[in-house]
Amino acid sequence: MTASYSASSSANNANNLITDHRDVDVSKLSLMYQHYVEVKEKHLHAVLFYRVGDFFECYFSDAVTLAQELELVLTSKQAGEQGRVAMSGVPHHSWERHATLLVEKGYAVVICDQVEDAAAAAGRLVRREVTRILTPGTLLEDGMLKARKNNYLAAVVIAGDSWGLAYADISTGEFLTTQGSNLEHLTQEVMRLQPAEILIPTNAPDLGALLRPGEKSASLPECLPASFCYCMRSQLPFSQGESRSRLLQKFKIRSLEGLGCDHLPLAVRAAGGLLEYLEETQKESSIPLQPLRSYTLADFLIVDYQTRRNLEITQTIRDGTYHGSLLWALDRTSTAMGGRALRRWLLQPLLDVRGIAARQDTIAELVENTSLRQDLRRLLKQIYDLERLTGRTGSGKANARDLGALAESLSKLPELASIVAEARSPFLKALQKVPTELETLAEKISAHLVESPPIHIKEGGLIRSGINEMLDQRKALVEEDQRWIANLEVDERAKTGVQNLKVGFNKTFGYYISISRAKADQVPSNYIRKQTLTNEERYITIELKERETRILNAQDDLYQLEYEIFVALREEVAVYAEIIRNISRAVAAADVLCGLAELAVIQGYCRPQMVEGREIYVVDGRHPVVEQSLPAGFFVPNTCRLGADTENNNSGNSHNPSPDLVILTGPNASGKSCYLRQTGLIQIMAQIGSFVPAKYAKLGICDRIFTRVGAVDDLATGQSTFMVEMNETANILNHATAKSLVLLDEIGRGTATFDGLSIAWAVGEYLAMEIKSRTIFATHYHELNELAGILPNVANYQVTVKEMPDKLIFLHQVQPGGAQKSYGIEAGRLAGLPAVVIQRAKQVMGQIEQHSKIAMGLQNME
Numbered sequence: 001m002t003a004s005y006s007a008s009s010s011a012n013n014a015n016n017l018i019t020d021h022r023d024v025d026v027s028k029l030s031l032m033y034q035h036y037v038e039v040k041e042k043h044l045h046a047v048l049f050y051r052v053g054d055f056f057e058c059y060f061s062d063a064v065t066l067a068q069e070l071e072l073v074l075t076s077k078q079a080g081e082q083g084r085v086a087m088s089g090v091p092h093h094s095w096e097r098h099a100t101l102l103v104e105k106g107y108a109v110v111i112c113d114q115v116e117d118a119a120a121a122a123g124r125l126v127r128r129e130v131t132r133i134l135t136p137g138t139l140l141e142d143g144m145l146k147a148r149k150n151n152y153l154a155a156v157v158i159a160g161d162s163w164g165l166a167y168a169d170i171s172t173g174e175f176l177t178t179q180g181s182n183l184e185h186l187t188q189e190v191m192r193l194q195p196a197e198i199l200i201p202t203n204a205p206d207l208g209a210l211l212r213p214g215e216k217s218a219s220l221p222e223c224l225p226a227s228f229c230y231c232m233r234s235q236l237p238f239s240q241g242e243s244r245s246r247l248l249q250k251f252k253i254r255s256l257e258g259l260g261c262d263h264l265p266l267a268v269r270a271a272g273g274l275l276e277y278l279e280e281t282q283k284e285s286s287i288p289l290q291p292l293r294s295y296t297l298a299d300f301l302i303v304d305y306q307t308r309r310n311l312e313i314t315q316t317i318r319d320g321t322y323h324g325s326l327l328w329a330l331d332r333t334s335t336a337m338g339g340r341a342l343r344r345w346l347l348q349p350l351l352d353v354r355g356i357a358a359r360q361d362t363i364a365e366l367v368e369n370t371s372l373r374q375d376l377r378r379l380l381k382q383i384y385d386l387e388r389l390t391g392r393t394g395s396g397k398a399n400a401r402d403l404g405a406l407a408e409s410l411s412k413l414p415e416l417a418s419i420v421a422e423a424r425s426p427f428l429k430a431l432q433k434v435p436t437e438l439e440t441l442a443e444k445i446s447a448h449l450v451e452s453p454p455i456h457i458k459e460g461g462l463i464r465s466g467i468n469e470m471l472d473q474r475k476a477l478v479e480e481d482q483r484w485i486a487n488l489e490v491d492e493r494a495k496t497g498v499q500n501l502k503v504g505f506n507k508t509f510g511y512y513i514s515i516s517r518a519k520a521d522q523v524p525s526n527y528i529r530k531q532t533l534t535n536e537e538r539y540i541t542i543e544l545k546e547r548e549t550r551i552l553n554a555q556d557d558l559y560q561l562e563y564e565i566f567v568a569l570r571e572e573v574a575v576y577a578e579i580i581r582n583i584s585r586a587v588a589a590a591d592v593l594c595g596l597a598e599l600a601v602i603q604g605y606c607r608p609q610m611v612e613g614r615e616i617y618v619v620d621g622r623h624p625v626v627e628q629s630l631p632a633g634f635f636v637p638n639t640c641r642l643g644a645d646t647e648n649n650n651s652g653n654s655h656n657p658s659p660d661l662v663i664l665t666g667p668n669a670s671g672k673s674c675y676l677r678q679t680g681l682i683q684i685m686a687q688i689g690s691f692v693p694a695k696y697a698k699l700g701i702c703d704r705i706f707t708r709v710g711a712v713d714d715l716a717t718g719q720s721t722f723m724v725e726m727n728e729t730a731n732i733l734n735h736a737t738a739k740s741l742v743l744l745d746e747i748g749r750g751t752a753t754f755d756g757l758s759i760a761w762a763v764g765e766y767l768a769m770e771i772k773s774r775t776i777f778a779t780h781y782h783e784l785n786e787l788a789g790i791l792p793n794v795a796n797y798q799v800t801v802k803e804m805p806d807k808l809i810f811l812h813q814v815q816p817g818g819a820q821k822s823y824g825i826e827a828g829r830l831a832g833l834p835a836v837v838i839q840r841a842k843q844v845m846g847q848i849e850q851h852s853k854i855a856m857g858l859q860n861m862e
Contacts, residue, residue, distance in 0.1 A: 106212030137197030148339030164266025243272020288394030338591030349687035359689025366597035386584035400453035407445035608697035623678035665819035666799030722750030785818030
């Protein structure tokens with residue numbers, strides 16, 4: 001915090017500090033505070049940043065919020081007859097950083113900026129207007145966004161069990177909508193998107209209020225998780241008529257059929273409501289959204305939130321970090337666009353074998369052609385984030401450096417086309433032709449802007465000479481006057497004989513001539529005293545004052561003309577937003593596939609054969625994350641085979657080479673969970689089109705992947721570990737199909753042994769006999785091995801260990817056959833349980849095994 005705010009911090013102790021604007025008589029406030037209250041009344045649910053000179057200030061309750069949330073000094077300011085009001089503030093040049101911190105905490109921030117020069121106000125109140133409303137889902141500024149993650153704004157409309165969902169990333173222009181008839185699917189789609197903000201139409205009185213993550217509201221539908229930020233909106237913009245009209249007007253079309261959503265009324269309502277919100281928050285800016293696209297959930301492999309969490313697709317379970325996730329292991333992209341695209345692909349794997357093959361073909365070509373791959377990666381690293389640069393340009397937020405980066409990136413496209421000129425695969429062919437208008441545009445931007453332009457676009461120094469004749473003339477006049485000023489010091493020293501005479505400038509007094517007080521008797525008669533300081537006198541002359549006025553006016557005119565030329569250039573670039581975004585999508589896809597090819601070469605991945613059937617056959621598969629976390633060669637590969645036709649399986653054969661259900665046994669820490677997870681990760685990798693960590697793979701398409709791995713108490717809903725486990729298991733049994741992949745790591749361990757074993761047996765039986773999904777069931781209930789002798793499509797596998805007299809050696813190898821014991825007591829010994837406890841546990845175990853009726857009961861069931 002700056003000294004100008006902390007100087008008045010003693011006001012914090014004042015008992016009469018006003019912290020609520022509703023407690024004051026507005027007519028008794030000074031004019032500026034009256035305007036502040038007027039603006040605040042229109043934005044009650046946001047923090048108002050109000051520009052005052054070099055600061056953005058907050059007053060009343062907003063000052064308290066700003067100070068508390070960002071740990072800034074809370075001070076006060078006299079506000080007329082009403083007394084002192086609470087005040088806090090931030091320097092205007094760092095407002096983005098402070099606003100970002102507030103938005104991350106779930107606040108909306110209103111920017112009320114000065115829209116005229118204070119000097120032009122001539123004693124009246126400086127004109128201020130709301131220029132921007134920042135909310136978690138409407139960020140554009142580069143410093144407010146994560147480069148490799150989309151920032152989605154979503155809107156949801158619910159009617160009974162049916163729902164419509166629309167979402168957009170205004171920084172990249174993506175705009176999609178869908179509709180469904182199952183509220184659980186809505187929940188899963190919201191969890192997949194992880195939107196920064198969700199709009200909900202409601203009749204509640206607190207319209208415009210933001211519910212920060214974790215806050216509850218009666219207006220929030222039960223199917224929507226409380227972990228997101230919600231904005232309550234009026235029903236009107238979400239009505240069918242309003243939404244339809246707004247979409248037709250936005251995209252300048254006569255029918256919604258071309259957008260694919262004419263038959264999706266709830267999707268249309270959600271999309272229209274989202275558009276209205278953008279119009280309100282962006283004020284004068286026009287967000288260049290891509291044409292609305294509709295999609296259905298059935299187009300993609302469904303990976304629910306629990307499965308994404310358990311398989312650690314984008315973040316780890318333990319601490320929620322990117323490092324150690326599948327995304328971390330796969331991401332070799334060179335651009336931010338590619339990084340975001342890879343994340344989207346992982347969260348929406350394909351079901352279409354032809355679409356998967358097209359991606360595989362591109363990776364295969366890049367794997368085979370080393371020079372092509374290396375040249376492509378080298379050039380991609382020189383391309384900036386075209387998607388977001390285009391978004392800022394189209395919305396009028398781009399500065400000169402943004403346009404320079406855009407031009408530099410566009411200028412690389414011809415070279416990119418040359419590199420892939422002989423490519424055969426579809427994703428590389430998309431880069432072979434560069435629109436000529438983009439080449440011309442890049443040349444024009446480079447010709448207009450200086451090589452290293454400043455960040456601020458209203459302070460001059462942007463435009464090259466030779467672009468505008470009037471601009472060149474004004475530059476020449478300013479330079480001439482500046483040369484005169486520069487020579488003035490030398491000339492005046494010669495005239496006066498005062499060798500320490502200096503010519504200076506400050507914002508308050510302008511240009512001046514400084515002479516030490518000891519030489520004051522040598523001051524010429526034409527000098528006019530301006531200011532007296534301790535050790536010097538400052539003077540002006542009539543000619544110096546005239547030059548100063550001319551220079552400052554000429555500079556203002558020069559800066560304004562440069563700004564106008566730049567804005568015109570930016571508007572011209574914005575016209576090409578859709579063309580640039582089309583090519584940027586092609587660049588992003590090529591970047592993803594080039595990175596996956598690089599990974600395949602480095603890690604020795606193979607191209608999986610994708611088929612429409614049910615078979616999953618992976619030879620020497622490896623866990624893609626664990627393998628990269630271990631020294632080279634340390635990971636033990638294993639083979640997995642599931643999903644053969646049941647008529648080929650012989651009843652009573654406990655070693656079925658390709659069963660529907662595998663009962664996997666083995667001791668703790670031997671690798672069962674790793675084997676489960678690597679099977680799921682290999683399937684997901686294959687369905688995004690990636691090569692996979694294996695010697696050979698033949699994979700049938702999965703419609704869904706389910707996991708049940710570990711459990712914890714859900715104290716918020718009063719559910720025990722066992723109830724959480726049962727809920728997850730019930731979800732799987734109620735939704736899995738024969739085309740699903742089910743990965744179970746323990747069932748029934750949270751209750752009594754006999755109860756748990758009974759449930760586990762029944763679940764395994766149901767999966768194998770009724771659903772016939774491809775399933776790996778890891779368990780310590782080695783009694784379940786008996787299932788393989790009863791059901792033809794069940795097989796037993798075990799993770800092997802080598803027993804030594806005083807220890808176990810984990811071999812991490814999965815082989816046919818079932819383990820006959822769990823080695824749980826040995827695991828306790830390794831964990832450090834006292835020797836007397838271990839010895840007693842062995843005695844108890846012997847007694848239990850001798851008297852247990854479980855084995856006898858299972859034999860009777862046969």
